[in-house]
Amino acid sequence: MPGTPDPALGSEALTVAIACGAGAFAAAMPFAVRERLPAPWAFAVGGGLAYAAVSLGVWAGARFVTDLFPTATARVWLLVGGATAVVLVGHAAIPYYAYARWGLVAPLAGLFGATALVWYLFLRVGGESDPLAIYPFFGAAVVAGLCVLALVEAGVRRLIVAG
Numbered sequence: 001m002p003g004t005p006d007p008a009l010g011s012e013a014l015t016v017a018i019a020c021g022a023g024a025f026a027a028a029m030p031f032a033v034r035e036r037l038p039a040p041w042a043f044a045v046g047g048g049l050a051y052a053a054v055s056l057g058v059w060a061g062a063r064f065v066t067d068l069f070p071t072a073t074a075r076v077w078l079l080v081g082g083a084t085a086v087v088l089v090g091h092a093a094i095p096y097y098a099y100a101r102w103g104l105v106a107p108l109a110g111l112f113g114a115t116a117l118v119w120y121l122f123l124r125v126g127g128e129s130d131p132l133a134i135y136p137f138f139g140a141a142v143v144a145g146l147c148v149l150a151l152v153e154a155g156v157r158r159l160i161v162a163g
Contacts (some may be wrong), residue, residue: 005127008062009155015123022058023115026051026092027108030099040100048093048112052085055115059132067147070133084132087139094143097148106153110146117142 005035029047030037035041062108063069091114095107118139121131 004123008123008125015120016030019116019119019123022119023112026115027095027112030096030108040097043100044093044097045089045094048089048091050087051092051115055118055122056085056086058119062123062125066125070130075118080133080136083136084139085141087136088100088118090143091118091139092144094150095145102154104115104150104153104157106149107146110142110149114142114146 008017009015030043038046092111095104095111098107100102118131118135121135124131
């Protein structure tokens with residue numbers, strides 16, 4: 001269908017599998033390093049920056065392989081890429097901080113879904129618009145949702161302990 005993005009990996013099923021695998025890795029990573037967690041803020045910042053760098057690399061790699069980079073001025077690239085990077089850092093930093101500081105796991109479940117969505121969108125090329133251009137707006141809602149998940153889990157834990 002004209003205007004619909006195509007999977008850069010050649011298969012819709014492979015795109016979904018890679019996106020879900022990345023989500024599972026991002027959500028499980030704090031459990032793998034649980035014994036060696038640094039200060040919560042350091043884990044959040046480092047994990048968020050790594051998450052954003054890898055996710056933006058996936059977006060760029062899919063466009064490099066298919067030679068379908070959207071055209072824009074350098075100023076637009078910096079603005080859109082920077083805004084998306086900030087949102088992506090928030091995607092991982094919030095759940096990682098909540099886990100390292102308070103042991104909250106609901107935001108990590110949200111991170112799984114957010115990562116699967118982002119990578120699915122980033123691994124699709126062509127179409128009428130590029131996900132990098134619109135993601136700062138929708139991604140901000142995802143970051144807010146991760147905060148809500150953390151607050152709800154913390155509230156439920158407080159009620160259970162107080163009850």
